[in-house]
Amino acid sequence: MFYTVIGTQWGDEGKGKIVDWLSSKADWVVRFQGGNNAGHTIKVDSNIYKLNLLPSGIIRNKKCIIGNGVVLDPWALIEEILKLNHQGIVINKKNLFIAENICLILPIHKILDEINEKSRGSELIGTTKKGIGPAYEDKVGRRAIRLCDLKYPNLLNEKLDNLMNFHKLKLDNYKFDIDLNKIFEDLKLIGEKILQFSSPVWKLVNEAGEKGKLILFEGAQGSLLDVDFGTYPYVTSSNTSSGQIFSGSGFGIKHNHIVLGITKAYTTRVGSGPFVTELNNSIGEHLGIKGKEFGTVTKRKRRCGWFDAVLVKQSVKISGVTNLILTKLDVLDEIEEIKICKGYKINNQIYDYFPFDEYLQNKIEPIYETFPGWKSSTFGLTSWDNLPENAKKYINILEKLIGVKISVISTGPDRSETIDKSNLLDDI
Ligand code: GDP
Ligand code: IMO
Numbered sequence: 001m002f003y004t005v006i007g008t009q010w011g012d013e014g015k016g017k018i019v020d021w022l023s024s025k026a027d028w029v030v031r032f033q034g035g036n037n038a039g040h041t042i043k044v045d046s047n048i049y050k051l052n053l054l055p056s057g058i059i060r061n062k063k064c065i066i067g068n069g070v071v072l073d074p075w076a077l078i079e080e081i082l083k084l085n086h087q088g089i090v091i092n093k094k095n096l097f098i099a100e101n102i103c104l105i106l107p108i109h110k111i112l113d114e115i116n117e118k119s120r121g122s123e124l125i126g127t128t129k130k131g132i133g134p135a136y137e138d139k140v141g142r143r144a145i146r147l148c149d150l151k152y153p154n155l156l157n158e159k160l161d162n163l164m165n166f167h168k169l170k171l172d173n174y175k176f177d178i179d180l181n182k183i184f185e186d187l188k189l190i191g192e193k194i195l196q197f198s199s200p201v202w203k204l205v206n207e208a209g210e211k212g213k214l215i216l217f218e219g220a221q222g223s224l225l226d227v228d229f230g231t232y233p234y235v236t237s238s239n240t241s242s243g244q245i246f247s248g249s250g251f252g253i254k255h256n257h258i259v260l261g262i263t264k265a266y267t268t269r270v271g272s273g274p275f276v277t278e279l280n281n282s283i284g285e286h287l288g289i290k291g292k293e294f295g296t297v298t299k300r301k302r303r304c305g306w307f308d309a310v311l312v313k314q315s316v317k318i319s320g321v322t323n324l325i326l327t328k329l330d331v332l333d334e335i336e337e338i339k340i341c342k343g344y345k346i347n348n349q350i351y352d353y354f355p356f357d358e359y360l361q362n363k364i365e366p367i368y369e370t371f372p373g374w375k376s377s378t379f380g381l382t383s384w385d386n387l388p389e390n391a392k393k394y395i396n397i398l399e400k401l402i403g404v405k406i407s408v409i410s411t412g413p414d415r416s417e418t419i420d421k422s423n424l425l426d427d428i
């Protein structure tokens with residue numbers, strides 16, 4: 001059996017916590033898209049681990065893969081490895097494998113990210129400025145530098161020259177002076193550190209599958225940030241939906257695959273773009289404070305709002321989600337009345353989906369249903385029976401509206417603060 005964890009909203013749904021929880025049963029954990037724009041926080045007793053590039057399975061010393069669908073900032077990787085080493089996590093050739101054909105994020109990509117944002121004026125995306133978009137542009141433009149290129153200084157030099165020539169005009173225009181020789185020397189040095197992890201991961205992951213190993217694919221971001229299916233152009237530059245696991249790792253399509261959609265009990269978003277159920281009031285503030293909704297990567301305040309069942313239902317369909325995992329239920333504990341958006345009204349017409357047309361998006365009026373809150377603590381609960389009746393009702397309504405079973409409920413950041421309603425972990 002194979003498992004995929006996917007965010008069903010705009011990211012930060014608690015994927016890291018859930019991947020760590022599931023990893024106790026996994027043999028391999030695989031990242032297949034995104035880059036160090038991701039920020040996955042894992043709490044184990046009093047230890048907090050913050051991961052950007054490394055699969056969350058590294059905390060439990062599982063075999064971890066960074067697949068070709070990821071864009072890799074090699075300097076950020078080394079920094080992350082050192083940080084985790086200081087926290088007692090061992091990372092070596094036995095537990096980390098990086099696709100040899102992975103495309104690299106270079107310092108110029110971060111500069112280009114800044115320039116691109118600046119040139120959008122007030123329409124800025126609000127990117128993490130990690131160079132993700134420009135690195136993917138170079139990948140698709142067939143001029144990227146890949147991990148395997150670091151083995152050959154002459155080839156690397158040629159490729160760097162070609163890349164810089166392509167971007168020169170733009171960089172000159174914004175008066176950025178790039179020291180090409182320094183990038184070349186730095187890349188050679190970083191190559192000495194990371195080439196040890198370079199592997200044909202498509203082969204490893206398929207062989208593991210053939211041997212019946214449990215493979216867990218760890219999504220970054222969320223379905224609504226998907227470059228095709230998200231709230232374009234306010235999205236990231238990769239496909240975040242489950243379809244990407246195959247081309248982002250080289251794993252051949254299989255039938256026996258459980259897709260776990262991670263969904264927060266409310267909604268958050270970092271950066272610009274439409275957010276129909278956003279709460280610009282004291283309830284939104286309360287959710288932000290109680291839920292500690294500040295970005296792991298950029299420390300920005302996350303925008304908060306009610307649960308949008310229309311969006312989650314759409315994500316569930318697009319990613320073929322088989323089970324939902326509801327996180328941060330405890331953040332709603334003190335709310336008097338809770339709303340769920342169950343449909344949209346646009347120009348007096350009812351919509352049961354989020355249209356791609358930006359003109360229509362700006363006219364969406366949410367249709368809410370209101371439920372009484374439970375006004376008692378669910379923090380840290382581990383059994384369904386101990387949940388307050390109104391919390392159970394809220395979860396049952398969400399399940400009905402979305403049409404997929406909510407198998408697990410998270411009631412706190414720690415791996416132990418989890419209700420495994422349908423014995424998902426035991427059944428693995
Ligand atoms: P990810 O990007 O999807 O992995 O999510 P983040 O780690 O960016 O953000 C989720 C935050 O919520 C982290 O700080 C987690 O420790 C925390 N968290 C996860 N699940 C729960 C939960 O059920 N309750 C509370 N209060 N916090 C949680
Ligand atoms: P995890 O994995 C939340 C958002 C950025 C911005 C948009 C584009 O922690 O859930 P980018 O730097 O990717 O070009 O920025 O995407 N974004 C995220 N928001 N969680 C994330 O990752 C995100 N990764 C990117 O805020 O709006």
Ligand code: MG
Nearest residue numbers: 012039040296
């Ligand atoms: Mg995050």
